[in-house]
Amino acid sequence: DAGVTQSPTHLIKTRGQQVTLRCSPKSGHDTVSWYQQALGQGPQFIFQYYEEEERQRGNFPDRFSGHQFPNYSSELNVNALLLGDSALYLCASSYFPSLNTEAFFGQGTRLTVV
């Protein structure tokens, strides 16, 4: 049973460019959340997708957008990259109807903006 998979694992982009990160949830999960983890900090919630819609959003600008596909996989898009967007981006999946459960995380995508 494959867990949460993310691609790519590493990425280097230039300021002002756009980037797309991808996530496939754990089998049986229907909800995908994205987190940004800056160096030395805990993960910060970006947004959550369920039934192909953004359901909740954290304190991130509109440059951060996403999408969920019918097979529950998801993309995170970041436009007009800034140096401060350099971070580890984590995808987590869970099963929406089950409240008392944990989220499973992927290994992350390390984004470096130069």
Next chain:
Amino acid sequence: DQQVKQNSPSLSVQEGRISILNCDYTNSMFDYFLWYKKYPAEGPTFLISISSIKDKNEDGRFTVFLNKSAKHLSLHIVPSQPGDSAVYFCAASPLIQGAQKLVFGQGTRLTINP
């Protein structure tokens, strides 16, 4: 506004002894708490959770204690093993949201010395 705080950035414990990691929260809406462990180059791995209807939850060597009046929780690992060396994150959420939108602390780096 740091709603979940782990005030010890690092902790060093002798193998076989007890490791105690602490976490404080400020948001009284939080009633579901989780601990994750993270190795370098991997995503966070779920360890143990507790909801506010309990004050203790055990799973093998791991026990989480919740003190709602003090808005404090702790993770006890006994006995500590070298493989427990990792960064530990405390996370919280309103139970109505389950694991859908987690607020993380900054993490505590635990080192188990042989």
